[in-house]
Amino acid sequence: MMMAEPNGDISRIENVPLRVSVADIIRQAILNGTMKPGTPVVEMALAEQLQVSRAPVREAIQILEADGLIESEPYKGKRVKPLTLKEVEELYSLREQFEAFAIRRIVERQVDVSELRRHSDAMFEAAERGDFAALNTADEAFHRALIRLADHDLMLGFWDNLYLRIRQIMALRNSANRDLRAVARNHPPIIEAIESRDMIRAISLISDHTRSASQIAPEELGIAP
Amino acid sequence: MMMAEPNGDISRIENVPLRVSVADIIRQAILNGTMKPGTPVVEMALAEQLQVSRAPVREAIQILEADGLIESEPYKGKRVKPLTLKEVEELYSLREQFEAFAIRRIVERQVDVSELRRHSDAMFEAAERGDFAALNTADEAFHRALIRLADHDLMLGFWDNLYLRIRQIMALRNSANRDLRAVARNHPPIIEAIESRDMIRAISLISDHTRSASQIAPEELGIAP
DNA sequence: GATCGTCTGATTGTCGACAATCTGATGATC
């Protein structure tokens, strides 16, 4: 007997395995720069620090390996994956491809992109307040929404993975002395180009935007080859 | 005292952890259709079958989860990820983007693509012999080389991941009754367009090629939504 | 006969112990 839900939308509680909590903690440490590229990641040390056994730590590390944040050599050890200038360029160039592809799909399918305005507005607000963290959050929300609106789960998964590492890079970069308002101002023209279905212009704007974001000095990464 | 290697290129032997061997075996079973989408993946059963403990099996399954071949619900169970028509379309459409991006990079940088001819020739040879498996191998080698020549490790990683699932799809599809020679004939024009630096034409050819490869009947997947 | 406990079997999650592997140091041998 199929019935309507008698209760409202009580949010589904979920029981999180330890490996997930552990992975979240370590991921955070990597993304906020506490664990810099090259730092050894030792199972036993983390297990003691977090008061769990090695098993969930091992699995958490495997998750982060899949994220591309940790690399491992069998029987040798694991460490936070070093960043190279080439990898940074690859991250940003591929992100540019994803966003261009997303725009093509969005324009072709005439998807409503009004959501983007919310994020853009949030960016201006954050810029006014000089709130750098909030600006970044809104910026990421904007770009992720752009990908999500393309309705392409596979690309969204790749994008999430890719953006994880971009966040890591941004954390390592001394993020001050940037013109917050200028960053915010980049976005409305993109929305307008999409809404007027000017694909060429929208993609061109996104490309410029991404390229300017990818500027980074090698010494900010620690290693260079 | 840096010295030249006294020995020739003796290939480095490597000690493979069990999880890798186990992952290879299970991956193969998924890719050749022995374990179809939806099949439950149970640790203990596999451990007994392979005569190892559960630990390496667990880790192998995590590897395949990262590959996108297995999905898991905590405390419930794991199974070979079901395929949907939408996912198939996403796989092929994203592959098309990757190949177009690769071609742009290759043409811009004037990369030598003579390697592609080797793979193309192998395809014709296989087609003559009516050797379907060899044709597929050469076809994959052709397309992977195209990506590799773009010199973009990040994209290559994504492509490998993506192509894994395309292999799975191709295995499920009743692959007979196709004109092998016609498949082979698709490729030389691509090489020629790249070598004559006609980016537009090369990308257009690749797109057509990918799109025609993506045709699949829903009932060939088992599930449809 | 609907609802609620309770139980049971299946599966995954976690633990502590032990084995295998790698690295570098130390010392024996020529």
Place this chain on the structure above:
DNA sequence: GATCATCAGATTGTCGACAATCAGACGATC
């Protein structure tokens, strides 16, 4: 003083046992 064994420490890999969780079956209760 090179080269080779051997050893010790650190780290990861593997194992078997136990705990937690979930789904479904089976009744008891109203």
